[in-house]
Each structure stands twice: as structure tokens, then as C-alpha cells.
Amino acid sequence: MQRRRPPSPQTAAVLLALSETSGAWRYGYDLCQELDLKPGTLYPILIRLADRGLLETAWETEAPAGRPPRHMYRLTAQGRKSVAELAASTRVKARRIRLEPGMEGAS
Numbered sequence: 001m002q003r004r005r006p007p008s009p010q011t012a013a014v015l016l017a018l019s020e021t022s023g024a025w026r027y028g029y030d031l032c033q034e035l036d037l038k039p040g041t042l043y044p045i046l047i048r049l050a051d052r053g054l055l056e057t058a059w060e061t062e063a064p065a066g067r068p069p070r071h072m073y074r075l076t077a078q079g080r081k082s083v084a085e086l087a088a089s090t091r092v093k094a095r096r097i098r099l100e101p102g103m104e105g106a107s
Contacts, residue, residue: 054079
């Protein structure tokens with residue numbers, strides 16, 4: 001039996017960022033800049049997500065002269081489903097925190 005644990009905050013941020021572009025290809029460098037993640041953190045996450053079938057990957061086909069092609073990423077159908085589950089889980093957790101006794105005035 002495989003245990004499912006929630007994604008790390010960094011993995012969740014990557015999934016949510018990719019979900020905001022509705023199927024458009026994204027470059028790793030752009031995700032690093034947007035999420036303020038170091039390449040040593042981001043690229044292992046992208047590799048794991050691709051290995052799990054949550055991301056589709058491809059090489060840029062028309063790179064400008066003098067620049068090597070870049071690797072591109074986007075969510076698969078399974079990835080979009082995973083993001084929906086993550087968003088629902090996050091909403092449930094946030095609702096539980098707000099409803100805990102003694103937490104009414106906490107921010």
C-alpha cells in the first residue's frame with residue numbers, strides 16, 4: 001500500500017502556478033522567477049511531478065538563434081485533477097482552522 005502524503009508547500013506552489021495558465025507551456029526559469037524558488041529546488045520537483053504523470057514535458061522547437069532550446073512543462077489531465085484535489089483540501093483545512101474554538105480572533 002502506497003502512502004499518500006500532502007505535497008510540500010513548494011510542490012503545491014508549482015502545481016498551482018501551472019494550473020493558472022490553463023494548459024499553456026511554461027519554462028522552468030519563468031517558474032523560478034515567479035515562485036522565487038532556486039533551480040536546485042524547482043527542477044527536482046518538476047522531474048518528480050513528470051515521473052508521476054502530473055506534468056507533460058517537451059523541448060522548445062523554435063529556439064532563437066544563439067540560444068539552446070528550453071524545456072517546457074504543463075499539467076496533464078491527471079495533474080489538473082491533482083490540483084483540484086489540492087485546492088479542495090486546502091479549502092477544507094482553512095475552514096477547519098477558522099472553526100476551531102478559541103481561534104475566532106486569530107489572524
